[in-house]
Amino acid sequence: MSWTFFHKLGSPKWFYEISGKLMPWIAAFSLLALVVGSVWGLVFAPQDYQQGNSFRIIYIHVPAAILAQSCYMMLAVAGVVGLVWRMKLADVALQCAAPIGAWMTFVALITGSIWGKPTWGTYWEWDARLTSMLILLFLYFGIIALRMAISNRDTAAKATSVMAIVGVINIPIIKYSVDWWNTLHQPATFTITEKPAMPPEMWLPLLVMVLAFYGLFTLNLFMRMRLEILKREHKTRWVRDALENNS
Known part of the structure; x- marks a missing residue:
């Protein structure tokens, strides 16, 4: 069953159809989580005893930083799948996710x-x-620039896949930098093995915001991928049929 699903992912037509069915649900979940998380965190969560209300920026900063790293890991996985199994959708995902990851990294830095x-x-x-x-x-910028600089699609896919895979070494450096070196940055807000240092009324809305960001990322990615699939597959019969049905 898992291999059947894996091979279905190689079908642009199947992805286009299933993503269209999932997007309304993802949009509803993301909007609800965003409203609940932001109101809960920005209005009802108590002040931090040291930072006061300035700590509330974590409800944007932390989800953006987590998503920026997760997105790059997805690029690396897509790069491996694209190089090994030569799946069209892997290259589409890599191309479409890179700008989103760059924006999330920029938001996290700002x-x-x-x-x-x-x-x-x-x-x-x-x-x-x-x-x-x-x-x-800079790695995100490099992938985007490399894609734009190479006119041949297959060559661009291979080059960006290699860059994504090589650059993933930076992810554990980001994660463990606060443990390996003496830094100003505080330790990780969420860990799997330890209880959060913040009280539940502060970290629960943060968790909701993380889920909201993941939902918005998925929604944005699906929209970008669907447009790219239509662009690449515009000569196929199923794309013409889909466009006729939507017109």
């Missing part, structure tokens, strides 16, 4: 700088976590 001023006394410091996140942004 909100982190805003948070850093009242907390650390500076907008920027060349510590390990901040520097490795900046490198992540």
Whole structure:
């Protein structure tokens, strides 16, 4: 069953159809989670005893930072699938997810700088976590630029896949930088093995916001992939039929 599903992922037609059915549900979930998480975190969550209300930026910063790293890991997986199994959708996913990941990294850096001023006394410091996140942004930019610079689609797919796979070494550096080096940045907000340091009324809305960001990412990715599939498959019969049915 798992191999059947895996091979279905190689079909642009199947993905286009199933993603169209899932998108309304993902949109509804994302909107609900975003409203609940933002109101809960920005209005009802208690103030931090040290940072006051300035800590509330974590409800944007932390989900953006988590999603930026997760998105790059997805690029690396898509790169491996594209190189090994030569699936068209893997290259489509890599191409469409890279700009979203770049934006999330940018948001994480900007909100982190805003948070850093009242907390650390500076907008920027060349510590390990901040520097490795900046490198992540440059990796996203590199993948996007490499894709645009190579006119041949197959060559561009191979080149960006290799870059995504090589660049994934930066992800554990980001994650463990606060443990390996003496940094200004605080330890991870969420860990699998340890209880959160914040009280539930502070970390629960943060968890809801993380889920909302993942939902919005999935929705945005599906929209981009569907447009790219229509662009690539425009000469096929099923695309013409789909466009006629929607017209």
